[in-house]
Amino acid sequence: MMRLSDQILGCPNCDYKARSSNMRKHIGAVHGEETLKKFKEALVAKKAAISGSKVQKCEVCAHICPTIGGMKTHMKLHKRNEAVKPVDPSEVSLFEESGEKDETNVMREPPKKKFHCDDTVYDTVNVYGRVTRPASDVNTVKERERDREMRMRCPVAGCLVTVGTRLSLVEHMAANHDSRFNLENDEFYDEKALTVSRKQKDNIKNMKLIKEWMDMRQTESTTTFIKKKTVQSESGSTTYYHCQHEGKYDSKGTLRFGHVTKKETGTSSCPAFLKVFSNAEKQVFKVVGCFQHHGHKQEVVNQKLNEEDFEVLKKMMLDGFTNKQILHKLVKTYNENHRLFFSTPDDLSNLRKRELLFPGRRHDNDLESILLRVNESNDSDGIRLYNPPENASGEGFRLVIITPQQIDLIKKYSHRGITMDDTHHCTTYRLKLSTMLVCDGYDRGVPVAFLLSFSTTTIDVEKMFECVKVLFPQFNPQFVMSDEAYVFYNGFSNVFPGSHARKVLCRWHIFRTWKKMAKNTLNESSLLKLLPKLRELLREPVKEHFNRRITEILHFLGSLEGKKGEIFADYFRSRYLDRVSEWSTTEREGIIFHTSMYAESWHSMLKKEILDGKTKIRVDTLVNQLYNAVEWVARKLAKGIPRLAKNHRHCRTAALELRHYVVIEEQAEFDGERAFRVGRVGTDVEKMYIVTEKPSCLCLKEENTHCSCGGCGYRHLCTCLNQEAGVCCKHIHMALRTIESEVEVFEIDGSDVMTRTSSPDLSVPHRPINPPPKSIQPAATTEKDNVLQKLEQLIGAHSTLEEYLRKKLATDPDGAASEIQNALDAVLPLLPSNQPALPLRRHASHSLTARQTMNEHLKLEVYYFLDYY
Numbered sequence: 001m002m003r004l005s006d007q008i009l010g011c012p013n014c015d016y017k018a019r020s021s022n023m024r025k026h027i028g029a030v031h032g033e034e035t036l037k038k039f040k041e042a043l044v045a046k047k048a049a050i051s052g053s054k055v056q057k058c059e060v061c062a063h064i065c066p067t068i069g070g071m072k073t074h075m076k077l078h079k080r081n082e083a084v085k086p087v088d089p090s091e092v093s094l095f096e097e098s099g100e101k102d103e104t105n106v107m108r109e110p111p112k113k114k115f116h117c118d119d120t121v122y123d124t125v126n127v128y129g130r131v132t133r134p135a136s137d138v139n140t141v142k143e144r145e146r147d148r149e150m151r152m153r154c155p156v157a158g159c160l161v162t163v164g165t166r167l168s169l170v171e172h173m174a175a176n177h178d179s180r181f182n183l184e185n186d187e188f189y190d191e192k193a194l195t196v197s198r199k200q201k202d203n204i205k206n207m208k209l210i211k212e213w214m215d216m217r218q219t220e221s222t223t224t225f226i227k228k229k230t231v232q233s234e235s236g237s238t239t240y241y242h243c244q245h246e247g248k249y250d251s252k253g254t255l256r257f258g259h260v261t262k263k264e265t266g267t268s269s270c271p272a273f274l275k276v277f278s279n280a281e282k283q284v285f286k287v288v289g290c291f292q293h294h295g296h297k298q299e300v301v302n303q304k305l306n307e308e309d310f311e312v313l314k315k316m317m318l319d320g321f322t323n324k325q326i327l328h329k330l331v332k333t334y335n336e337n338h339r340l341f342f343s344t345p346d347d348l349s350n351l352r353k354r355e356l357l358f359p360g361r362r363h364d365n366d367l368e369s370i371l372l373r374v375n376e377s378n379d380s381d382g383i384r385l386y387n388p389p390e391n392a393s394g395e396g397f398r399l400v401i402i403t404p405q406q407i408d409l410i411k412k413y414s415h416r417g418i419t420m421d422d423t424h425h426c427t428t429y430r431l432k433l434s435t436m437l438v439c440d441g442y443d444r445g446v447p448v449a450f451l452l453s454f455s456t457t458t459i460d461v462e463k464m465f466e467c468v469k470v471l472f473p474q475f476n477p478q479f480v481m482s483d484e485a486y487v488f489y490n491g492f493s494n495v496f497p498g499s500h501a502r503k504v505l506c507r508w509h510i511f512r513t514w515k516k517m518a519k520n521t522l523n524e525s526s527l528l529k530l531l532p533k534l535r536e537l538l539r540e541p542v543k544e545h546f547n548r549r550i551t552e553i554l555h556f557l558g559s560l561e562g563k564k565g566e567i568f569a570d571y572f573r574s575r576y577l578d579r580v581s582e583w584s585t586t587e588r589e590g591i592i593f594h595t596s597m598y599a600e601s602w603h604s605m606l607k608k609e610i611l612d613g614k615t616k617i618r619v620d621t622l623v624n625q626l627y628n629a630v631e632w633v634a635r636k637l638a639k640g641i642p643r644l645a646k647n648h649r650h651c652r653t654a655a656l657e658l659r660h661y662v663v664i665e666e667q668a669e670f671d672g673e674r675a676f677r678v679g680r681v682g683t684d685v686e687k688m689y690i691v692t693e694k695p696s697c698l699c700l701k702e703e704n705t706h707c708s709c710g711g712c713g714y715r716h717l718c719t720c721l722n723q724e725a726g727v728c729c730k731h732i733h734m735a736l737r738t739i740e741s742e743v744e745v746f747e748i749d750g751s752d753v754m755t756r757t758s759s760p761d762l763s764v765p766h767r768p769i770n771p772p773p774k775s776i777q778p779a780a781t782t783e784k785d786n787v788l789q790k791l792e793q794l795i796g797a798h799s800t801l802e803e804y805l806r807k808k809l810a811t812d813p814d815g816a817a818s819e820i821q822n823a824l825d826a827v828l829p830l831l832p833s834n835q836p837a838l839p840l841r842r843h844a845s846h847s848l849t850a851r852q853t854m855n856e857h858l859k860l861e862v863y864y865f866l867d868y869y
Contacts (some may be wrong), residue, residue, distance in 0.1 A: 004047060010126035012039065017128055038123055045122040057118035064118055071115050155269045155294050166273040170290045173271050178292070181271060186213075186287045210276065210285045215306045219339075221291035224304040225274050236279035241289075243270040244304065245296045270295055301342040309340055310351060317357045320628065323348045324612045360624025369620040370399070379404060381627075384467035389454065394430060398460060399452040399619075400467045401626060406448040407471050413438040414472075416592050417479035419445070420488040421599030422456045426607070428616040432456050434464070434488075437598050438477075441703020442641045443726040445598030446633060450626055452619070461491025469495055477501050479588075481596050483509040505583045506596040507538050514572075521567045526560055530568075539721040543586045550577075585723050590698075590714055593725050605629075643726045647707040654733035659789070661731075663738040668692065676738075678718075678731040691735045692717045709736045 009023050010016075013031050016023070020043060028036045047066035048055045056071035057064050060078050065071040152169050154161045156177050163169045167183065174181040218224060225241035246269050274289035296302075305313075316326045323345050334341040352358055363369040367388060374386045382403030390396035402410075422434040434451040451464040468475050480501050482488040489503045514534050518527050533553050540546045554572075557565035581587040588594065607613060610629045611622075661680055668675040672695040679688030697715035699706065706712050711728035716736075722729040801823065809816040 004043065004050070004125075004127070008128040010128055012042075012123060012126070039125075042123040042125050046125045046127075055118040055120070055122075056115050057120075058115045075115065152269065155271065166271065166275075166290070167288065169271050170273075170292075173292075173294065178294070181290060181292045184217075184287070184289050184291065210278070210287070211307070213287075214274070214276075215308065217289075217291060218303070219306065222298040222300050222303055223272060223291050223293070224302070225272075236277055239276045239278075241274035241276070243272040243293060245293075245302075246270045246272075300337060300339055303339045305339055305343075305347060305351075312340065313343070313348065313351055314355060314357065317348075317352065317355075320359070322610075322612060358621065359628075360620045361618070362620065366618045366620060369618070370623070373620065373623070382406065384471070385463055387463075394454045397431065397452075397454040398463055399450075399623070400464050401450040401452075401623070402448070402467060402471060403627070403630065405630070409438060409440070409446055409448045410468065410472050410475065413440055413446075414448070414475055414477050416477070417481060418448075418477045419481035419593055419596050419599050420461075421483065421596050421603065422451075423603040423607075425615045426452075426611070426617075427619055427622050429619065430454065431619070433603070433622075434461070435599055435602060436464070436468075437602060439592045439598070440637075441700040442637075443592060443643045443705050444637045444641065445593075445602060446637070447602055447630060452622070456485075456487055458487045458490045458494065461487055462494050465492055465495035479504050479591055479593075481506060481593055483596060484513065502587075503582055504588060504591065506594075507583065507585075508595040508597065510576075510583045511535065511538060517571055518568055521564045521571075522560070523564070526565070530556065536721055538583070539585055539723045541585050541717070541721075541723055542719050545719075546584060546586050589717070591725055594723070602633075605633075641705065643713070644705040644707075646724070646727050647705055647711055647713070650728060650730045651707050651709055651711065651733045651737075654730040654737060656789070657730065658734050658737060661734050663735050664688070676735040678734050689731050690719045691732050693735075707733065707736075709733060709740065711736055 004020055007019075008017050009020055011023060011026060011031075013027075013035060016026055016030075018026060024036060024039065027039050041064060044064050044066050045055055051067060053067050055064050055066060056068055058071065058074060058078075060075075063074055065074055151162050151164050152166065154163075154169065154172060154177075156173075159177070161172055161176075163172055170181050170183055214225070224244045226244050228240045228242050230237055230239045270293050272290050272293045274287065277286040279285075313326065316329065321329065326348060327343060327345070330340050330343050336342075360373070361369055362372040370386070371388070373381065374383050380403065382401050383399070384402050385398060385400040387396055387398040416439055418436055418438055420434065420436050422432045424430075424432050426433045431452055431454060434453070434456055435447050436449040436451075437445045437447050440446055449464060449468060451460065453460045465475075475496065476499050478501060480489050480492055481504050483506050492501070493499070511534060515531060518530055518534075522530065530553070533549065533556065537546070537549045537553065540549055554569055557569040557572075559565070576583065585594070606625075606629050607615075610625050610632060611617065617625075661678060662683075664677045664685065666675050666677060669692075674693040676691040676693075677685055677688040678691055679685075694715045694717070697704075697712045699712060699714060704712070705726050707728060711732050713724070713726035713728050716728055716732045718729050718731045720729055720731055805816055805820055805823070808819065
């Protein structure tokens with residue numbers, strides 16, 4: 001704010017100019033007291049205008065002040081001078097006086113204000129600028145600047161020398177302690193818009209600002225300077241920098257951990273400094289500094305990020321990289337000689353806060369940010385419903401997101417079935433995220449709708465399906481998969497009451513519930529016997545076999561000692577026997593998923609890969625990350641087709657093991673179908689698995705998981721327990737390979753035999769259980785198969801030998817030792833390398849899926865009770 005005492009004022013009656021104090025003397029002496037009074041009033045009015053207030057006038061003495069605060073101070077003088085009237089004790093009473101009230105007191109006006117705003121128009125004051133200081137004052141300023149440089153003590157232990165400036169400190173260090181200390185003196189000036197150093201023209205000829213030179217020198221010397229102060233003078237400005245490790249640190253911690261802070265406290269000093277003089281008008285820069293340090297190490301990790309580093313990080317953030325991805329990329333791009341290599345999450349968070357680089361954030365308040373995004377009404381955002389919270393607890397909050405791309409996926413794939421699940425701990429609030437997924441043509445799960453809500457009730461789910469109904473009225477999935485919570489199916493059926501969609505429960509959640517109940521009721525030995533039976537029951541595809549397994553399980557539970565088996569049996573009967581259609585594999589023909597693992601894996605990926613395991617994030621950040629996650633899923637799915645790869649793997653297994661199996665074609669139950677019995681050589685026909693081939697499937701022509709041999713998990717069915725949606729077991733591939741072989745053989749022989757697409761012939765005789773081998777493949781393929789068969793024999797021989805030696809070691813240690821040595825002498829020369837190594841344990845090279853891990857102890861062979869089939 002401008003101060004009139006520092007300004008040159010003009011006399012209202014003559015050309016005299018001076019400060020206000022000298023002007024008052026001039027007017028009083030030359031122009032009289034009346035003119036002086038008007039000038040003083042004009043000064044007060046000018047001060048009031050500068051401060052943005054009005055002139056205040058006292059009602060007692062007509063004194064004026066430029067501000068209300070000044071007038072209040074003035075009124076205190078009047079109050080102090082007022083005489084206080086003594087109080088007569090006889091007039092003091094604790095009771096009100098009786099009688100009539102004094103009407104004059106009732107109608108009395110409020111006390112009159114003692115000051116008010118003065119509307120008088122005063123003369124103007126002519127201001128001609130600030131007072132110019134004489135030349136002698138500039139030297140005084142420089143002396144004051146030197147005085148501000150506190151006397152510094154030498155940081156070397158045992159040295160008591162004190163100096164007045166940092167230049168003197170560096171000279172003292174170089175002369176008495178370390179010759180590495182030296183002063184760097186440079187002058188910069190502007191030539192054709194380029195700042196060029198006279199001494200180092202080749203090194204910094206392209207620098208346009210002295211800041212770039214400072215960044216270069218700090219990087220070269222692993223130094224980080226902090227600006228201490230800037231002093232303005234007539235000749236320019238001088239900025240002082242000191243080392244970041246210098247200064248006084250006082251602990252701000254508390255004793256909540258039982259001890260004081262472990263950080264170093266106190267005062268530390270370092271001779272490194274930088275003094276920059278600049279004159280913007282003349283484009284002249286002078287630099288004096290020292291880049292050697294004392295008392296701490298000069299390490300890259302301790303440097304601060306410069307502007308160039310910030311630009312690199314900022315670009316990555318604008319490109320959409322998360323903090324975790326940025327740190328991973330920096331480690332790969334830079335080495336230990338660059339500060340970016342040692343970047344931390346705090347560095348990135350501080351930069352995001354400084355540059356406001358939080359994706360999706362439109363306001364500091366979370367709800368306001370969401371509301372702003374909703375009001376933008378961007379079609380690409382796909383926000384179909386937003387209900388703000390009804391109260392402070394957050395109840396009633398709902399947000400439904402279905403993007404245009406997700407609408408296309410719903411229209412194309414939702415008829416096959418949907419799966420739904422919810423998860424929590426996605427934000428810092430008590431909100432749940434529910435996701436609806438569909439399977440594309442390649443049987444890969446894709447999220448198509450999101451519901452972020454305070455609760456997950458039937459009403460909340462109805463809101464999401466109402467949005468789906470508006471976007472796609474023909475929405476009619478064949479299956480609705482979820483866990484045992486009924487809110488998802490109830491919400492769906494309330495919005496689509498005419499739908500024939502079947503409710504199916506996740507097989508994994510069902511088994512987990514059974515296992516938890518069994519652990520609470522049965523002992524360890526009974527539990528180990530019951531769990532395999534329950535696994536097999538969930539996977540049984542044949543209705544008759546399924547009923548027999550239930551009978552066997554109930555009989556087993558009834559045979560257990562005590563009432564623990566009856567407790568689980570009653571629980572099983574009351575909770576699950578009356579809704580077998582929801583969890584039995586026998587009622588799921590054509591289903592695209594047996595578990596809700598698509599939804600589970602989606603939520604797991606969202607939390608681990610997209611949210612980096614963070615749970616305390618804002619709602620607007622989560623919404624923005626959901627959009628990124630959908631794109632991430634699209635890129636991830638483009639890398640592979642898991643079910644197709646599994647079909648190919650089973651096909652290769654079938655080719656290797658086909659010689660151990662026999663395939664017999666028999667009459668199918670329905671017209672247009674074909675049936676085969678597949679089993680190991682020597683197995684009775686009644687105990688073989690039945691493979692059924694449907695006339696066709698409903699898979700998309702361009703997107704499907706069909707194997708090269710023609711196997712389709714929805715067209716071909718098998719009665720084995722290896723029931724995976726969309727995947728053909730090895731028995732199906734064996735049947736298809738046998739058909740291909742026979743068609744090719746009969747075509748070579750010229751026989752008239754029906755092809756795979758022809759209708760079945762009911763008069764086809766049973767083929768022998770042990771048919772003679774038929775070699776119709778090319779020589780190269782046959783030779784490869786022979787090699788693979790020998791490899792299988794070698795692996796089997798190794799397992800047999802290992803088991804034999806283990807038994808021998810238990811009964812005859814001496815004899816086993818000699819036989820083991822003979823085996824080693826025979827095997828070691830065959831190893832490809834004699835270098836020391838760590839051999840892999842058996843099957844270590846094969847990673848197990850979640851399904852394989854869950855069913856690790858499940859046996860998929862024929863059991864004794866199949867004799868009754």
